[in-house]
Amino acid sequence: MFRGRILTAVLVVAAVAAGVGWRASSAQPTGEELGVYQVTGLTDAAQRKRLSVLGLDIVGHTADTATVVATQGEAEGLRRSGLTSRYQGTAREFYRYPAGRARGYHDYDSALAQLRDQVSRHPAIARLADIGNSFEGRPIPLMKISDNAGADEGEPEVVLTCNIHAREHLTAEMCLHVVDRYLAGYGTDPAITDLVNGRVLWVLPMVNPDGSEYDKDQQGWRKNRESPAVDLNRNFGHQWGCCQGSSADPESSTYRGEQAFSATETRRIRDFVHSRVIGGRQRIAAHIDFHTFGEMVGWPFGYTAAATGPGMSADEARTFQELGQKMAATNGYSAGKDSELYITDGGFDDWMWGEQRIYSYTFEMYPAQGPAGNGGFYPPAEVIDRETSRNDKAVDLLMSYANCVPKVIGKAC
Numbered sequence: 477m478f479r480g481r482i483l484t485a486v487l488v489v490a491a492v493a494a495g496v497g498w499r500a501s502s503a504q505p506t507g508e509e510l511g512v513y514q515v516t517g518l519t520d521a522a523q524r525k526r527l528s529v530l531g532l533d534i535v536g537h538t539a540d541t542a543t544v545v546a547t548q549g550e551a552e553g554l555r556r557s558g559l560t561s562r563y564q565g566t567a568r569e570f571y572r573y574p575a576g577r578a579r580g581y582h583d584y585d586s587a588l589a590q591l592r593d594q595v596s597r598h599p600a601i602a603r604l605a606d607i608g609n610s611f612e613g614r615p616i617p618l619m620k621i622s623d624n625a626g627a628d629e630g631e632p633e634v635v636l637t638c639n640i641h642a643r644e645h646l647t648a649e650m651c652l653h654v655v656d657r658y659l660a661g662y663g664t665d666p667a668i669t670d671l672v673n674g675r676v677l678w679v680l681p682m683v684n685p686d687g688s689e690y691d692k693d694q695q696g697w698r699k700n701r702e703s704p705a706v707d708l709n710r711n712f713g714h715q716w717g718c719c720q721g722s723s724a725d726p727e728s729s730t731y732r733g734e735q736a737f738s739a740t741e742t743r744r745i746r747d748f749v750h751s752r753v754i755g756g757r758q759r760i761a762a763h764i765d766f767h768t769f770g771e772m773v774g775w776p777f778g779y780t781a782a783a784t785g786p787g788m789s790a791d792e793a794r795t796f797q798e799l800g801q802k803m804a805a806t807n808g809y810s811a812g813k814d815s816e817l818y819i820t821d822g823g824f825d826d827w828m829w830g831e832q833r834i835y836s837y838t839f840e841m842y843p844a845q846g847p848a849g850n851g852g853f854y855p856p857a858e859v860i861d862r863e864t865s866r867n868d869k870a871v872d873l874l875m876s877y878a879n880c881v882p883k884v885i886g887k888a889c
């Protein structure tokens with residue numbers, strides 16, 4: 477069901493060359509700077525396997541050539557692997573859009589300023605808090621949207637998280653857009669008014685603010701900013717590190733951390749989610765974790781290819797699938813179980829479902845495939861409105877099912 481994307485071992489023919497107009501440069505990256513390498517001669521399965529076991533960040537590939545982003549340590553491993561690779565330049569050069577293209581995206585400060593302003597204009601239905609500080613000390617913003625926002629009315633709750641991967645800036649805009657739409661729609665749009673009245677919506681637009689700030693100049697950064705940096709979407713505590721769906725190498729872009737929840741930001745998220753267990757019941761019923769890119773709706777488990785098993789009954793798998801497909805029908809994304817793409821362990825949605833029984837989805841936003849040169853992470857700001865409102869119906873659908881998600885397959889709660 478899924479199209480292949482980054483980190484896939486299967487190399488499909490894609491119109492993703494190593495960046496048109498891009499010249500190989502002789503200066504090697506220094507310090508912790510990431511480099512871009514072109515790996516050629518991937519003519520048979522054995523060669524491709526050799527590349528995939530290195531666990532590199534594959535940002536583009538054709539039939540026999542792959543473009544990878546690597547740390548110096550990974551580049552050393554690449555050289556030792558016997559594959560033919562050629563240094564292309566720093567990731568900073570590779571990813572950078574022409575000056576000005578990034579205008580129109582929020583950074584941490586402007587996102588916070590906007591949220592503060594909105595709360596001041598909608599005090600009855602919006603509260604701004606934080607779930608604690610990031611590693612570098614930035615409060616991780618948390619917006620609560622509900623009627624009587626200051627009270628606990630015991631309603632079903634939905635969580636939206638964005639920008640857990642630093643370079644996926646479009647997702648922060650996604651969360652900000654939802655906040656905007658729900659606040660503006662209350663009292664004017666009857667469907668939104670009903671949802672705000674009957675549910676609680678928690679929005680976390682930037683759960684990795686250190687990474688996001690670090691990547692403001694577009695160098696392809698994915699992880700958080702502690703040392704060694706951790707892929708937060710491999711650091712959650714359900715079947716953490718179980719299944720070769722993450723890396724134990726601190727240099728890797730999918731480094732899982734020293735142990736589950738070793739990263740500051742995943743601990744903050746975990747503690748927030750735990751705080752919604754009230755009277756022994758988890759109030760949060762449903763969740764979307766927004767990523768880019770690929771235009772896909774995914775669901776647990778990512779750690780195993782098995783459709784059912786411990787923690788996933790046939791009815792539960794069917795519920796995930798039904799609602800996942802319903803949401804995908806509204807935005808035109810493809811839909812499938814996470815593992816159809818590639819195995820991931822320690823993922824956010826796996827923990828939300830596996831440990832908290834929250835119906836948790838991973839959305840991969842625009843584009844479907846990355847254009848040459850930038851890997852798809854830095855689309856121009858002109859697409860923000862279109863690509864965030866593209867998910868309006870999916871978000872509303874999740875909100876409306878939050879009082880009993882299994883009703884999507886006709887089951888009572």
Ligand code: 0X9
Nearest residue numbers: 709767768769778814820823838
């Ligand atoms: O690899 C990832 O973390 C996600 N893709 S991304 O390109 N945004 O990095 C996909 C994760 C899918 N698996 C789970 N959510 N468990």
Ligand code: CA
Nearest residue numbers: 623629673674
């Ligand atoms: Ca209410």
Ligand code: CA
Nearest residue numbers: 622623673675
């Ligand atoms: Ca409410």
Ligand code: ZN
Nearest residue numbers: 641644767768
């Ligand atoms: Zn991501």
